[in-house]
Amino acid sequence: MILCADIGATKTLLGLARMNGAGRIEVVASQRHVAAEVGSFDAMLDGFLRDHASHLTVPLRAACFGVAGPVKDHTVTMTNLSWHLDAAALSQRLGGIPVRLANDFEAAASGIDLLRTDQLLSLQTGQAAARAPQLVIGAGSGLGVAFRVWQASDDGQSGHYGVVTGEGGHFSFTPANDEQDRALMRLRPHVARPVAEHFVSGPGLANFYTFLDTEDSGKQVDKAPHRVATAMDTTGLTGEEVARRAMEDGEPRALHALHHFLLSYGVVAGDYALATLARGGVFLAGGIAQKLGAVMQDGRFLVGFNQKGPYADLMATIPVHVVTAPDLGLLGAAVIGTRI
Structure with missing residues (x-):
């Protein structure tokens, strides 16, 4: 046992x-x-x-x-x-x-090798290449990243995937557009170093809600944020609450935050997939992907994932799956x- x-x-x-x-x-x-x-x-x-x-x-x-x-x-x-x-x-x-x-x-x-096909929700079918690198990434309380690299046996006929890990969630955050640029500038004075996890995670969804532009009578208004959401702070606004406001209440500000979260999640996952040429597939793990799987199928995640300039066509060939197994x-x- x-x-x-x-x-x-x-x-x-x-x-x-x-x-x-x-x-x-x-x-x-x-x-x-x-x-x-x-x-x-x-x-x-x-x-x-x-x-x-x-x-x-x-x-x-x-x-x-x-x-x-x-x-x-x-x-x-x-x-x-x-x-x-x-x-x-x-x-x-x-x-x-x-x-x-x-x-x-x-x-x-x-x-990953123990998953059944009915435990994968496909966002992009792509063309999986045998024994090619694979990416496992998941937004939850933080942002986890791991890579699966094929290790051939001595005879070259068989082998298995080995795992390479790190702290990929603490890579620097790259804004996807001007609005995210402004959100990052508002966050910057409150943290020692802005990283991907500050926006691509459960707390990151709350941070998008707090730091993005808000509208007041049609004019853009910058509101000074009072708190940066983190995994260790359970007393402030949470990503779960923002998701509820978006999915159940249809609150415009929460929907706006969710839009940018999905876009940025795709950007980060796509950057890691491109860096490793993860033609074996990308697997989105973690609780957020499970809860938002249906929303992630609407294409916003893939916009961020595939928009890689001259490598856009290559990115479209990489399979992307949400892992639904809890x-x-x-x-x-x-x-x-x-x-x-």
């Missing part, structure tokens, strides 16, 4: 997984937790194992935790949450089993766990 987890800034999904008789990994138990509602990671983990003891019909053999933050020396201090995880301490807590800490998007990218990171953590 493998203990696995997908640990984000706002939510954590814990699970138990095993290899079934067909040689396929399956999650036999899972539970979602909201970080703000739990005392500590250790308490959450102990509670999960206690509540799901009936599923532990065989001993735990390994654990892998996908964590939203860079891994260094087998430890992670999370970027958008005040949790510190140490693989050695967790191994001791779990009876000495091997424990692997992985970046959350290393885990997500490791789960447990991609958990599946990927289980995959990594089986390897150790």
Whole structure:
């Protein structure tokens, strides 16, 4: 049995997984937790194992935790949450089993091969090239990025995708138009360095709502923003609320923010896809893509994705899919766990 987890800034999904008789990994138990509602990671983990003891019909053999933050020396201090995880301490807590800490998007990218075709919503069919690089990117509490690169076996006849991760959400933000230029200028005095995550994430949707031009009697009015939305600030305006105002209330300002969010999400994903020539496909993971999948099909995302000057025709050949499986990171953590 493998203990696995997908640990984000706002939510954590814990699970138990095993290899079934067909040689396929399956999650036999899972539970979602909201970080703000739990005392500590250790308490959450102990509670999960206690509540799901009936599923532990065989001993735990390994654990892998996908964590939203860079891994260094087998430890992670999370970027958008005040949790510190140490693989050695967790191994001791779990009876000495091997424990692997992985970046959350290393885990997500490791789960791509387990997806069924009905767990992918196609935005652009494209022409998938076998063994070509692939991009996994997802806006949520932050912006995660990982690349899948084919690694051939010694005989050259087989192989598998290896995963390259980083902190792609902290790349500098590139405005898509003059209006976004002005939004960036309003944001700049409030942050040390504006990055993609400031606009392409859940909090980023709220930032578009706050920092974009607003209209008053037909005139453009610059309103001084009072707060930059971040994953760690749960008391201000959230991207979820902006999405609700847009989707349910039809509020013009929220619809305007959503428009720019979709455009910028496409720009960022397209830039990464072009940089790596991700002809194997682009996979949009994370909760926002799942919730806005139908809206993302209206073409605004693809406008930003494909508008790459002389490479527009090339970009149109790259498949783009929304991952609708809510447990991609958990599946990927289980995959990594089986390897150790």
